[in-house]
Amino acid sequence: MSQQRTGPTDGPDFPDLPEATVARLPEYLRALHHLAEEGHDTVSSEGLAAAAGVNSAKLRKDLSHLGRTGTRGVGYDVTLLIDQIEQVLGLTHRRAVALVGVGNLGHALAGYAGFGSRGFRIAALFDADLGRVGEQINGLVVRHIDDLPAVVVEESISIAVIATPALAAQHVCDRLVAAGVTSVLNFAPCVLSVPEGVDVRKVDLAIELQILSFHEHRKSALTALPAVQKAKRGEAEVAS
Amino acid sequence: MSQQRTGPTDGPDFPDLPEATVARLPEYLRALHHLAEEGHDTVSSEGLAAAAGVNSAKLRKDLSHLGRTGTRGVGYDVTLLIDQIEQVLGLTHRRAVALVGVGNLGHALAGYAGFGSRGFRIAALFDADLGRVGEQINGLVVRHIDDLPAVVVEESISIAVIATPALAAQHVCDRLVAAGVTSVLNFAPCVLSVPEGVDVRKVDLAIELQILSFHEHRKSALTALPAVQKAKRGEAEVAS
Numbered sequence: 001m002s003q004q005r006t007g008p009t010d011g012p013d014f015p016d017l018p019e020a021t022v023a024r025l026p027e028y029l030r031a032l033h034h035l036a037e038e039g040h041d042t043v044s045s046e047g048l049a050a051a052a053g054v055n056s057a058k059l060r061k062d063l064s065h066l067g068r069t070g071t072r073g074v075g076y077d078v079t080l081l082i083d084q085i086e087q088v089l090g091l092t093h094r095r096a097v098a099l100v101g102v103g104n105l106g107h108a109l110a111g112y113a114g115f116g117s118r119g120f121r122i123a124a125l126f127d128a129d130l131g132r133v134g135e136q137i138n139g140l141v142v143r144h145i146d147d148l149p150a151v152v153v154e155e156s157i158s159i160a161v162i163a164t165p166a167l168a169a170q171h172v173c174d175r176l177v178a179a180g181v182t183s184v185l186n187f188a189p190c191v192l193s194v195p196e197g198v199d200v201r202k203v204d205l206a207i208e209l210q211i212l213s214f215h216e217h218r219k220s221a222l223t224a225l226p227a228v229q230k231a232k233r234g235e236a237e238v239a240s
Numbered sequence: 241m242s243q244q245r246t247g248p249t250d251g252p253d254f255p256d257l258p259e260a261t262v263a264r265l266p267e268y269l270r271a272l273h274h275l276a277e278e279g280h281d282t283v284s285s286e287g288l289a290a291a292a293g294v295n296s297a298k299l300r301k302d303l304s305h306l307g308r309t310g311t312r313g314v315g316y317d318v319t320l321l322i323d324q325i326e327q328v329l330g331l332t333h334r335r336a337v338a339l340v341g342v343g344n345l346g347h348a349l350a351g352y353a354g355f356g357s358r359g360f361r362i363a364a365l366f367d368a369d370l371g372r373v374g375e376q377i378n379g380l381v382v383r384h385i386d387d388l389p390a391v392v393v394e395e396s397i398s399i400a401v402i403a404t405p406a407l408a409a410q411h412v413c414d415r416l417v418a419a420g421v422t423s424v425l426n427f428a429p430c431v432l433s434v435p436e437g438v439d440v441r442k443v444d445l446a447i448e449l450q451i452l453s454f455h456e457h458r459k460s461a462l463t464a465l466p467a468v469q470k471a472k473r474g475e476a477e478v479a480s
Binding site (some may be wrong): 017022023025026027029030031045051052053088089090091095097103104105107108110111112114115117118120159161163182183184185189191196199201203204205206207208209210211212213214215216217218219220 | 269360449452
């Protein structure tokens with residue numbers, strides 16, 4: 001799912017985090033916000049792990065990277081841990097995001113309530129199609145892609161979402177990078193080339209389905225095995 | 241991005257693949273289809289790695305799991321490798337997929353051209369909102385969620401996409417599993433509980449942005465470092 005370039009991040013104020021830990025911190029954050037809303041002041045590592053859908057040993061290891069571990073018998077302070085994760089993720093101020101491509105998917109993304117409540121603000125919408133320019137979506141007017149450089153500066157945008165067709169994506173990406181964008185979330189089904197210092201994450205919906213297809217295939221292959229072999233596999237699974 | 245349960249898959253006809261390899265196979269497949277369209281019969285591991293956006297050592301290791309390695313000096317046979325990856329991913333027949341929730345995101349997903357060309361067919365659309373039932377999207381009529389059990393059997397559906405609000409997702413998931421669905425792609429921002437034998441992959445768009453936010457934050461922290469420390473980091477990076 002990701003094309004990542006990771007650099008050294010072991011500064012005194014900036015923990016050196018494994019990429020997989022970075023990917024799980026947002027999950028913990030969401031679970032913690034939910035716990036806070038339900039009135040919990042503290043949470044055990046087991047409780048938080050279950051809420052986030054990971055195992056508790058992994059969670060403890062992840063959080064130990066932040067330099068804070070829970071108190072034995074008390075657990076984690078929910079508010080403190082929220083603050084600390086938001087600090088590390090750079091969510092202490094709301095980040096402005098540009099969205100390029102307002103087809104079906106772009107429309108859905110522009111209206112995605114999850115962004116606003118999670119530290120982001122869609123600050124500008126762009127399209128190359130003059131038929132779409134001027135359209136209003138969720139209170140924002142779609143601008144022409146040629147306005148990109150000016151708007152990126154005006155709105156202090158460093159993150160952009162590409163929701164264009166695959167053929168247009170690299171050109172759009174180049175224009176975004178030229179305008180000063182340094183993080184790109186790519187929904188177009190293609191690999192983007194970016195210069196050093198620019199991060200890209202890719203969301204490809206068909207790839208997610210193909211991974212599930214593998215598991216479907218695996219499950220039907222297991223079902224087709226003779227019973228004896230299945231029993232052996234069962235033992236192996238228990239033993240492992 | 242994923243909640244996965246992996247079982248033993250080391251049957252004679254079924255390679256035992258690391259989860260990360262499974263996640264990369266669709267990337268290789270897409271790159272290979274692109275190469276085939278461009279008229280290439282063979283491809284070097286370096287060429288395929290570049291097209292898929294991974295390093296070539298990783299690619300060679302991934303493909304060695306499939307039991308086929310390229311011929312030195314010749315590379316991989318594009319058509320053979322496509323066949324083999326499609327076989328492993330279970331893409332030799334087109335899989336029927338149900339989509340539940342036809343709000344903004346559901347509409348976008350129902351119209352996502354990428355599914356059809358990559359081994360999947362959206363076979364049925366569902367919603368709980370009577371105002372949406374009967375609406376036609378891309379030639380499919382939206383059915384009421386109560387029709388789920390009958391349609392899942394009729395259309396031999398084993399994979400479903402959940403594009404409902406978070407609050408409805410677990411209930412929808414339970415109904416899908418009860419109807420016989422064994423793989424779920426979840427777009428709702430919540431963790432789903434499923435019984436053993438059911439695979440869930442989660443796509444949370446805000447989490448992708450939060451991971452990019454971390455990288456933005458890291459980059460600005462590095463920019464803020466004194467020059468000497470930055471120079472040291474540069475050396476460390478070159479050395480690693």
